């Protein structure tokens with residue numbers, strides 16, 4: 494049997510964790526593999542959840558498997574592909590190898606072929622390969638994998654899914670549409686909250702640049718009870734912490750304060766970050782500029798965000814946190830200077846909604862931008 498590939502956008506990490514726990518309880522070691530920096534957080538989260546599930550098992554087996562996390566940089570280091578093959582083959586036991594690969598994105602023109610090579614080499618070399626990969630467009634399936642489309646949304650409320658369904662059917666053939674779970678949802682979920690980057694106090698072309706948008710997002714989060722020890726979400730009374738919130742954007746302009754080696758700020762944080770802080774919210778920023786200029790801080794923060802160690806709101810470029818899920822997700826529209834060049838506003842809008850919905854378990858907040866500002870230069 495070929496290794497299995499999972500295709501879905503909402504709940505796939507949960508399925509990977511469940512499968513990993515099953516392997517561990519059967520006594521198999523589980524290899525959690527991150528091939529690019531943007532999947533680091535997701536893979537650390539999967540490994541962490543496997544560990545928690547194992548220790549919480551009331552009747553653990555006498556010899557459960559162990560969890561091994563492998564981290565590579567396929568984008569910047571081609572030699573890492575061979576290193577990953579070598580490392581994983583060294584973990585084969587009795588002809589078997591159990592691998593979890595989240596956010597595989599085989600169709601990515603940067604690292605997709607390298608992920609495909611890794612999977613093909615393992616499939617050739619290990620007869621007992623059990624590899625579950627998730628986060629894949631169904632047009633980009635490597636021949637060495639057997640697709641198992643999972644279209645039942647496991648985590649999102651119906652009202653949140655409605656945000657994306659029409660667009661998926663109309664605009665893209667790259668993912669399967671969601672299907673009915675066959676199980677009644679506990680409720681329709683919450684309405685999607687809409688804010689607008691529009692009006693006199695708003696500055697800049699996109700919400701990322703706008704201090705006022707930061708203040709208005711902060712006000713909405715505080716209204717929901719974030720950080721107050723309570724929650725005003727009708728179907729979700731568990732208190733909302735800052736760590737339950739992620740603010741996502743595709744904008745390449747997002748950044749925290751950029752500092753030189755002496756600790757002097759050479760470039761101020763994005764407007765939205767300043768606005769959030771003005772309202773007293775503790776904020777962790779994971780922007781592309783932070784990765785370039787403050788790599789050590791970025792690495793520490795990704796590790797921290799992966800396990801929600803510090804109680805902070807995360808503001809992040811969507812590529813920095815593939816696979817992370819939070820109760821409250823805020824989507825800030827924007828454009829990436831390089832990867833969005835030549836793409837239509839409509840296609841970008843669909844991608845934004847997919848990313849936002851797939852990371853949201855309870856409350857979605859969309860910041861709308863008037864169409865006159867939605868032009869890619």
Ligand SMILES: [Zn+2]
Nearest residue numbers: 690695703706
């Ligand atoms: Zn604004």
